[in-house]
Each structure stands twice: as C-alpha cells, then as structure tokens.
Amino acid sequence: MASKQYTKEEVAKHNKQGDLWIVVDSKVFDLSKFAAMHPGGLSVLLDEEVAGQDATNAFFSLHRYEVLQRPQYCRLQIGVVAGEEQQIFPRSIGALSKVPYAEPTWLTEGYYSPYYKDHHRRFQVVFRKFVEEVLLPDAQAREEDGKRPSQSVFDEMAKLELIAMRMGPGKHLQGRVLMGGLVKPEEFDYFYELIMAQEVARMNARGYYDGAGGGIFIGLPPVMNFGQPAIREKVLQEVFSGKKYICLAISEAFAGSDVAGLKCRAKRKWITNATFSDYFTVGCRNDQGGMVVLLIERQDGVETKPIKTSYSTTAGTGFVTFENVFVPYEYTLGPDNGGLQVILSNFNHERWGMACGSVGAQRFIVEECLKWATQRQVFGKPLISQAVIRSKLAAMIARVESAQNWIENVTYQMTHMSYKEQASHLAGYAFLVVDAQT
C-alpha cells in the first residue's frame, strides 16, 4: 500500500485531463490514465469539486466500497493526505456484520436462541474465517474464468473433513477429526450443516457454491444409505478425501432411459458437477420397466459435455451420455426395483439444504441493499430516506426473518428424528420451505 504523504495543496495542483488526482477517504488516487476509461465517464472526474479535491462523498454516493478493493483500482492509489486518517473500514475477515438484520438473531448481540449451543458458535467463527480466507478468493476467480473450483480448495476442505460434514450427522463422521478437532463428531447435528450452508451462501457465488460439492451433496447420500458396504466405504473415502467427485444423474429419468440388464444406454441433462465427476448416481429403468439406481464409474462410454446455464460454468453442469457402459451388479444402490424409493428418500435433505442456502443468500442481499440504500445519495439525500425504499426493505427483512425461523424449526425437528421419520414427517415441510424460498 502506497504510504507517500501529500498535502491538500499538492493534490489540488493535479486537476486537469492527463494530470488528475483525487482524494477518497484520506487516500490519494492518480486517475490521469484511468479517467478516460472510467465507467462513469471523464466529465464527472473533471468537475471542479472532484478534480484535485477530496471526493469522498461524491465517490461513496455512487460506488460500493468494494470498488476500491479491486486490485486494478487499488493500484491507482499513490499515497495518503498528510495528517488525515482513514475513516471507512471494511468488515474484517471472519467478523460479524454490524448492519442491522445482516446476521440471524442467534448471531446478533443481545438476542438469544434455543437452538444453538456454544459449540455451534465456536464453529461458526472458525468456519466463516475459512470461507472468507480459502473459499471466497477461489470463488471470485472461478466465477470470473468459469473453471471448476480449484483442487487445492477441495484438499483444504478434505483436511478439515468439511466434505464429510456437509453430508450431515451420522456414522460417516465417527473417528474423523472434524475442523482440526474443534467439532466433536457426537455433537455434530443438522445445525452445523445449516451454519455451513448459510455461511457459504454469503459468498454470493451460486455457481461456485454448487461447484464446490453440490454434486456430492445430492449424489453421495444414495451411496451412503443404499450402497453395498465395501463399495460404500471405498467411494466415501475417495470423495471425503477430495480426490474423487460424484454427481446425481436423475433428470429425464422418466423419458429416454433404456437399460438392458447391467448395461445401460442413456442420456442425462443439467447434471451439476457432471463435467468433472468420477462417479454418477444414476436413476434409470431396467428391462422389466422397474426403476433402479446405479452407481456408474467414469469409463469408456461415459461422456460429459458442459451445458450453458443461467449461472457460471464453475458448477460443472453437464450433459451426460452412457453408451454400452458396464455396471457390476454390486453397484446397484438399493433393491432391484426400488429405485424410486432411493431417489425420493434423497429429496428431503436436498430440499432442506437448498432452503438453508437460499435464506442465507437472501439475508446477504438484505445486507447489501441496506448498505447501498444508506450510502447512495439521490436528490441530496440518502436513498433510504425515501418511504417507498424503506417499505421495500421492511418487506424483504420480514421475509428473511420468517424464513430463518421456519428453517430453524425444521432443522430442530430433524435433530430429533431418524432418517426414516424425517422422510415421513418432513417431506411436506421440506417442500413448502423450499417452495417459499426459491
């Protein structure tokens, strides 16, 4: 960071096209070359109240703070104004937001919750830091270049057993050192998963969020719950260690599947993580017309092609074709004709997980809107001084708060129910909450 000091008088001399400095929050920026490329135009920068002047108010009434954090704009800073100190600071890594309603009540000072214990709180602190230090920089880069999440990120997640933790509580966590020993496997419950989903959603990188394990989240449970023990152990170890990837290939299960014995010839579309998956959990029909779920390993005859979707290609969404693919009988998940039960039993956890992330993302939007409405000046006043804007914000906040309370209630029910009970009691709730939130 440039630390050269300038007086206001020195800055004021650089006030014309080709020699243009401004001050924002005590920092001196040389915009001489950038001005011609400025997305807001050159003329605003040449205004007599901006060129060579302290333009802090003008800047923040039109730009988000994050603009100044982008490397290409950081580089424009050449020093600071002598005797002045920075007044505006971003939230430090891992810290809670001070913006009202930006955090759920259980994380807001002065409020209480019956659900979260001290061990959940300790985990939230460490996990938010992990997200902001490890995931977020990779998310920003991958959303930009469209490549799949970096292997180094999967390695970091595996080291802390985060991939295993994302699958919820259960036997698969026994004997594992979770989050470097911070989390005890026997204390791990669905609230941990809720915390993880909501923290990751704060990255505002939906494609990346799915890229970094969306396929595992929905493709692995059928293996965990219905796989033959030896296969299950092998696949779980490979996936939890971040070395192999799995996805759920169900879409179009009722149209076009043509399975002959242990060979299947089929196509699947919109499959999250397909382009880089090693395993495919595939719903298809056998030649008696019954539904069966197969675990198919990538091999000759399995082809994946990227599909363009409304979010970024970092999610690895793909079109999958299976052409004369051999599937050993023991790679059947669940009973021969019981595929439908396997597929349906997967839905509750998937829907609940989606709703958790969705509420987290909506809360992040509330935070961004509140910040912007307070900062943005229109007709000489902050945007939030308009009643219509306050009314819209109030409606957004009410929606997020009700959703958070609802999802916490469903999560609490899950912590007291077996997987089977969840399937019979919570299917309706899981559907309704996801329907209301997505």
Ligand code: HEM
């Ligand atoms: C360090 C100095 C500056 C940098 C790096 C910068 C950068 C940018 C960028 C990246 C945008 C695109 C929108 C966005 O990403 O938020 C933008 C838009 C704009 N900037 Fe600047 N800017 C600077 C200073 C200023 C100043 C001092 C003014 C003074 C009035 C100004 C006026 C505008 C306007 C009017 C827009 C268009 C906003 C809109 O379309 O809503 N900028 N600027």
